[in-house]
Amino acid sequence: MTNAIGFLFVYNQNYLIILNKKMLKSNIKYPVAFDSVQEKLIEISKVNIENKENLICKDCNESFVAVLNHQTPHFKHKPKSNCTANFESYVHWVTKELFKEIKSINVPELLIDDLFEKQREKFQLLYNKIIDSNIPEELRFEFKNELKRNLTDAQVLQIDKIETEKEYKTDLGNVLIDIVTLSHNEKVFIEPFFSNPINQEKKNKLSEIDTSTLMLNLFDFIEYFGSNFELETLKKYLISDEGKNWVYIKKEDFDIFLNNYENYLSEEIKRFNPVIVLYENKKEEILKINNKLSKLFNKKDIIEKKISILQNKVYDLGKEI
Ligand SMILES: [Zn+2]
Structure with a gap:
């Protein structure tokens, strides 16, 4: 992940409440x-x-x-x-206006953890199926640990056209989208938030519209730069991939990303194969040795019994002298 502005944000729930109270006043x-x-x-x-x-x-x-x-x-x-x-609605409209001046933004990688619930389930099913049928149980943890946690890399999104505050109808009710970007006739929604990140209800509506959506954290920006920010600083933040994460990926793209990940998994399994072979060989060797050992232990028991019988015989004969 590129760190365009050169700092990391820390999300702090308590501070959010204090800051909100301060900023929401007249x-x-x-x-x-x-x-x-x-x-x-x-x-x-x-x-x-x-x-x-x-x-x-x-x-x-x-x-x-x-x-x-x-x-x-x-x-x-x-x-x-x-x-x-209030300050929240203020930062919102300034952001919407500023976006009209922006020609491209950096969008973050798509993390598995950020996938929309149903897509996440579909991913997990495929992921488990492939790994379970190819990797021995004892090696799965080690194998999974090395896998990448993103479906796409960070990239640049060109913005050809922008519309703000567009209302969409869905079976689950209407939804207002703050920023609609158009890139090569393809829509991406951007939803800035200050105190209320996108909830599950809105995610479900986004899935009905089936348009990829980025969530943009404005709270972190204000927390870091304060309410007396400069436009250029906010613009840099909006262009950077800081404070952004995917909350929904349209079905067509998701299927492509899923397919890419499946190919990636097959490559990783091939790469991991020597470890599996080594493990299987060692496993066989260990089994063989264990078999030998158990036979030897059997013999040991019989010999010890014979020894003790003979010892008792000698003892009894000794008493008779
Ligand atoms: Zn006003």
Whole structure:
């Protein structure tokens, strides 16, 4: 896994709660606004006479006030604002807007552990079947330990087109997708989350739509860089494979990946074959020696019995003298 920004995130449930309470309160100091004329994001440091009247909050579409004479210059709502936004919804819309400027992202490897439940079961069945029928039971642990835990490698996803907040109908109910990317006419969904990762219900709906989906952890980003982040830093994070993992893989791709893994397993079994042969040979040798030993022990018992009979005879004869 590439570590594009050069740090690792640690997920901490307790800290999440503390941070959420802090960030969900009103009076949020926003580092970024939306320029409704230029239709792009603007950092507080880029405010000037030309754009300052056009800067809005995308949650409520009201104007932002730029607070420049402050230790931490920032945007804020006007005092009588009706905006119901919190920091979570703010980071969401900034991310959605920023994605419109991004032409490609690094996507992470597909881990077996991340597979959608039903796909995971299908994988496990095949995995066990192949290993059980090819590897002796005593060697399975060692063999499995060496196997890779991913179905695909990390790669680059080109983004030709992007749509945000698209609603899809499924038999399980409607579902709103935050970011829909199009790459060579192929869709990939991206779902940013802050405090609520995608749950099983949503995963089931994604499986109905059958579109590969990445989950994007924005909480880790804010935890690390703070709420007064720079746009360029967030952009780098969105492009990197940090904080992303697959939550659903479309059926057609999954079948290909499964097939690839099956081929990989056959290769690994071939590579492991000398160990199996060695083990089988040793096993045979050990069996032979054990057989000999048990025969010798039998003989030993008979000889010891004969010895003790003769010894008793000598003893009895001695008493008669
Ligand atoms: Zn607002």
